Amino acid sequence: MIRLTWRQARPAFVTCAAILLAFAAFAVYTEREMSSYIAANGLATCTGGESVCGVLGEAFKSKFGGVLAVSQFIGFVPVLIGAFWGAPLIAREIESGTHRLVWTQSVGRVRWLAVKAGTFLLAAAALCAILTWLMTWWLHPLQYVQGGGTVGPSAGDRISPNVFSFMGIAPVAYTLFAFCVGAAAGAVVKKVVPAMVAAIILYVPPRIIMARSVRPSVITPETVSFPAGTPSPRTGMGDWILSNTLVDAAGHPINVDYQTMSAACQKTMGPSCYPAGARLVDTYQSLARFWPLQFIEAGVFVGLGTLCLAFTVWWTMRRVS
Amino acid sequence: MTDAVEAVGLGRRYGRKWALQDCTLSLPSERVIGLVGPNGAGKSTLLHLAVGLLQPSAGEVRVLGRDPRDPGTLARVGFVAQDKPLYGHFTVAETLRMGGWLNPAWEYKLAEKRVARLDVPLTQKVGKLSGGQRSQLALALALGKRPELLLVDEPVSDLDPLARRDFFRVLMEEVAESGMTVVLSSHLLADLERTCEHLVLLSRSRVQFAGDTDDLLARHRMLTGPRDAAAAIEATHTVVQADYTERQASVMIRVNGPLDATGWQVRNVSLEDLVLAYMAAPHLTDDTIETAKKEQVPS
Numbered sequence: 159m160i161r162l163t164w165r166q167a168r169p170a171f172v173t174c175a176a177i178l179l180a181f182a183a184f185a186v187y188t189e190r191e192m193s194s195y196i197a198a199n200g201l202a203t204c205t206g207g208e209s210v211c212g213v214l215g216e217a218f219k220s221k222f223g224g225v226l227a228v229s230q231f232i233g234f235v236p237v238l239i240g241a242f243w244g245a246p247l248i249a250r251e252i253e254s255g256t257h258r259l260v261w262t263q264s265v266g267r268v269r270w271l272a273v274k275a276g277t278f279l280l281a282a283a284a285l286c287a288i289l290t291w292l293m294t295w296w297l298h299p300l301q302y303v304q305g306g307g308t309v310g311p312s313a314g315d316r317i318s319p320n321v322f323s324f325m326g327i328a329p330v331a332y333t334l335f336a337f338c339v340g341a342a343a344g345a346v347v348k349k350v351v352p353a354m355v356a357a358i359i360l361y362v363p364p365r366i367i368m369a370r371s372v373r374p375s376v377i378t379p380e381t382v383s384f385p386a387g388t389p390s391p392r393t394g395m396g397d398w399i400l401s402n403t404l405v406d407a408a409g410h411p412i413n414v415d416y417q418t419m420s421a422a423c424q425k426t427m428g429p430s431c432y433p434a435g436a437r438l439v440d441t442y443q444s445l446a447r448f449w450p451l452q453f454i455e456a457g458v459f460v461g462l463g464t465l466c467l468a469f470t471v472w473w474t475m476r477r478v479s
Numbered sequence: 480m481t482d483a484v485e486a487v488g489l490g491r492r493y494g495r496k497w498a499l500q501d502c503t504l505s506l507p508s509e510r511v512i513g514l515v516g517p518n519g520a521g522k523s524t525l526l527h528l529a530v531g532l533l534q535p536s537a538g539e540v541r542v543l544g545r546d547p548r549d550p551g552t553l554a555r556v557g558f559v560a561q562d563k564p565l566y567g568h569f570t571v572a573e574t575l576r577m578g579g580w581l582n583p584a585w586e587y588k589l590a591e592k593r594v595a596r597l598d599v600p601l602t603q604k605v606g607k608l609s610g611g612q613r614s615q616l617a618l619a620l621a622l623g624k625r626p627e628l629l630l631v632d633e634p635v636s637d638l639d640p641l642a643r644r645d646f647f648r649v650l651m652e653e654v655a656e657s658g659m660t661v662v663l664s665s666h667l668l669a670d671l672e673r674t675c676e677h678l679v680l681l682s683r684s685r686v687q688f689a690g691d692t693d694d695l696l697a698r699h700r701m702l703t704g705p706r707d708a709a710a711a712i713e714a715t716h717t718v719v720q721a722d723y724t725e726r727q728a729s730v731m732i733r734v735n736g737p738l739d740a741t742g743w744q745v746r747n748v749s750l751e752d753l754v755l756a757y758m759a760a761p762h763l764t765d766d767t768i769e770t771a772k773k774e775q776v777p778s
Contacts, residue, residue, distance in 0.1 A: 161580045165573065166566070255564035262530045262558040263581035264624070266550035476534070 159265045159273045167277060170243065174285055181289070185296040188225045192299040195221065226300070232293050232324050236336040237361050239282045244340020245353035247274060248474060252348045271474055275467065279337060286333040293324055317398040317448045319369060326449070331456035331463070336361045338466035345473045364462060368455065374400050376454055379441045386436040387429030396445040407435030481544040483508045483628050483660040484529050488538030491524050498524040500684045502538070506662060506677070511654060513675030513692075514664040515754055520681040522664040523561060526632050529662075530558045543628060554582065557626030561633045563617040567606030571597075574605055574616060578623045590623035593649065611642030615649065622653055628660045635670050647674055668754045678750070680757055687757055687764045692750060699753055703729045704743035712743070717768050720756035731756050735772055 196202050201214050219226065248271075251257040261267050316325050323329065340357035347353040379400055382392055386404060406412045414432060416424065423431035443451065482505040489502040499521035506512050514522050527533040528540050531548035545552045565574055571594060579585040594601070597612045608616065614634065621629060631650075635643040651674060654661055665671050671678075679689040688695070699719065702712060709721075709728040716732040723729075731748060738745075748756075757763060 159580060162577055165569070165577070254567075255560065255562050256566060257564075258527075258532060258558070258560040259564045259566075259620075260581065261532060262553055262556070262560075263578075264550060264554035264583055265581050266548075266553070269550075 159269055160277070162260075163274050163277045166274075167281070171281060174281075178285065178288065182292060184228075185292055188222070189296050189299065192218075192222055192225070196299050229293065229297055229324075232289060232329070235286060235289060236329065236332040237358055239286070239333050240336030240340035240357040240361050241354040243278050243282060244337040245344045245357045246350050247278060247341045247344055248470070249344030249348055249350045249353040253350055267475060268471070271471060275341060275470070279334060282333050282337050283330050286330045290325065290329045317396065317443060317445050317451070319373075319398070322373075322398075322448075322451070323365075323369070323455075326452040326456075328452055328455045328459070331459035332365065335364070335459040335463035335466070338463040338470065342466040342470045342473070345470050364459070368458060372458070373451060373455065374443070377443065377447055377450060379443055381439055381441050383437050383439045385429055386432040386438045387427055390438070390440055392440070392442070392444075397440075397442040398445075400441045400443065402438055402440045404432070405437050405439055406433060407437075412436065481508065482506060483510075483512075484540065484542055484662065485544075486525070486528075486538065486540045489525070489528060489535055489540050490537035491521075491528060491533055492536040497536075497684050499528070499681075500537075502681075502684075502686055504679060504686050504689050506660070506679070508660050509658050510677045511651075511661045511675050512663070512677040512679065513668070513671035514662055514679050514681065515668050515671065516664075516666065516681035516687075517758060518666050520666075521684040522666075522681055523632050524684075525681065526558070526630050526662070526664060529630060530556060554584070554624065555627045557621035557624050557629040559614075559617045559621045559629075559631045559634065561636070563613050565605045565613065565617060565620075567604065569605050570601065571599060571603050571605060571608075571616060572601035574620065575601075575623070578620050582624045584625055586623055586625065590619050593619040593622065596649070609642075611638055611645065614638060614642065614646055618646065618649065625657070626659060628662070630662045632664050633666070634663060636665065636667070643670065650674075668751050672750050678754075680754060682758060682761045685764065687761065689765065695753060696748065696750065698734055699731060699748045700734060700738065700740075701729070701731050701746040701748050701752070702740060702743045703727065703746070704740075708742055712740075717763070717771065719753075719760060719763060733768065 195218065199214055199218075201211070201218060248257075251260065260270055265273075316322065323332070336357065339360045340353065343356035343360060344350070344353040347356055382390060383405075384390055403411050404414060412433065414436075419431055484504075484506040486502050486504050490500045491498050502521070502525060514525065516522050524533065528535055529542050529547055531546075531553065534548075540547060542552055543555055547553070547556070566577075569577065572591075575587060575590045575594060578590060579587055591601070594616060597608075597615050599608060599612055605613070605616065618631070618634075621631075634650075635646055638646060650661065653659075663671055663675065675692060677689075677691050678695060680687040690698075704727070706723055706726050706728045709723070709730060712718075712730065712732060713721075716735050716738070718730050718732055720731040721728065731752065
């Protein structure tokens with residue numbers, strides 16, 4: 159059975175390996191370019207303050223904008239795996255009638271499914287792990303320029319939503335989930351193209367719900383309060399700021415109309431521009447929570463994937479044909 | 480000896496519609512069995528139930544005395560589905576090797592020998608084979624398992640006459656060598672007439688009759704004679720089909736006891752006539768005929 163699976167999967171695996179190699183070559187080449195640019199322009203050690211370093215950062219971003227755009231494509235890897243590997247896993251066999259061939263040989267349907275799904279799952283996990291590792295290495299020069307124009311040595315902001323889902327173990331979990339949801343859709347719909355569409359549609363909502371509603375508050379966020387108009391004591395610590403509120407001395411939220419401030423205030427936003435005793439309260443997840451949040455995220459999606467896989471097995475055994 | 484296929488009250492439903500209903504039959508071992516019936520009679524459904532591709536909605540089916548879904552059973556059963564599903568992007572050689580990947584008792588050399596008759600290189604892609612070659616390859620794949628029971632769904636319905644003849648020739652040689660049980664389904668009796676020793680007629684999702692072909696032929700007669708004498712014949716025997724002109728009657732009967740046919744011209748029936756006559760009279764089944772006979776006895 160493993161040889162049949164390998165024979166069936168060969169074209170897909172070879173294609174993916176080729177894409178991965180091409181991508182790796184591109185990553186190595188552009189990483190060299192970015193690193194030498196940063197070294198030559200002193201971005202890594204910039205101490206000139208916002209005005210100088212910000213300009214350097216912007217220059218970097220406009221030079222390497224194309225590279226940064228490419229990096230966003232990794233977000234599509236799980237959904238592509240779900241649509242092109244997961245959805246056809248069972249649907250293609252049923253659509254072409256070959257399930258009548260393989261399911262009537264001496265290997266049972268359970269073993270057929272276990273070997274086939276297992277092989278593709280392992281390959282998908284490996285592919286995504288390699289890609290994530292490659293991305294993390296590739297984009298490490300960016301730590302000097304990201305985070306709203308702050309430039310200079312920083313702790314990075316890998317916990318911020320822009321980056322969080324491209325790092326650590328979460329992408330692998332997304333991929334496993336996407337594959338399993340695709341396989342389940344294929345078993346139910348029994349047609350490849352509709353199953354691919356269903357795989358994409360079913361994959362997106364859990365991701366959005368997780369990122370918008372669960373991840374910010376699954377561990378109770380911390381708060382820090384400091385006099386309005388002064389820099390936060392946690393500046394440069396790589397926190398994921400969820401919200402900031404302006405409060406008066408008694409702790410009640412207040413509003414300040416920035417339009418009515420003096421021209422000087424609009425520029426500096428110094429402490430004297432706020433009502434006396436006003437403080438800013440930041441709600442944040444600290445960088446130290448990167449791994450706990452990664453494990454929670456990965457756990458949730460691996461769990462969802464397992465449910466989908468169990469459903470697929472059950473449906474294939476009981477309901478299909 | 481265990482029956483090759485045994486069904487009791489077997490039924491399969493799609494939504495509200497029954498594709499096969501209340502099917503009770505036993506198919507004897509070491510025979511070549513024809514499963515005939517019009518399109519939509521439930522032939523494919525019955526075969527799919529027998530190889531575990533479908534689960535029964537009612538009743539039970541046993542194959543070689545065992546549960547058909549058990550992989551141990553599937554190792555002993557060969558199945559060729561109607562559209563001869565194969566992987567189009569595999570080569571012929573890969574398809575034959577696949578038989579070995581999926582079956583413990585696989586005879587590659589034997590399968591290769593069978594395929595050698597196809598006159599196609601082993602490196603040919605399956606997707607480029609002709610209909611006849613594809614059927615032969617599908618058959619070789621099923622035979623390579625050395626099955627005790629071979630089920631073939633509509634083997635020749637999409638083949639030209641020459642390819643049909645070749646298909647049956649290969650199949651019959653194999654049967655003669657191995658003594659396996661073969662079940663062939665078709666909506667055309669002509670496909671099966673020469674090869675089948677046992678016949679099952681399915682219509683409207685039920686078994687209409689089942690029996691050895693010699694037996695069936697011996698139990699039916701075609702009578703031609705004066706119309707006024709027809710009533711006497713009809714009283715004791717079951718009329719399967721009747722054509723009346725003003726003076727003449729020509730009836731096909733199922734003989735229920737001694738036949739007094741003085742004044743009648745008696746002919747044997749052909750299997751094709753028999754099946755056509757029964758298909759045109761779906762209310763006549765083995766069951767209804769037996770019931771009718773019992774009711775006649777007291778009166």
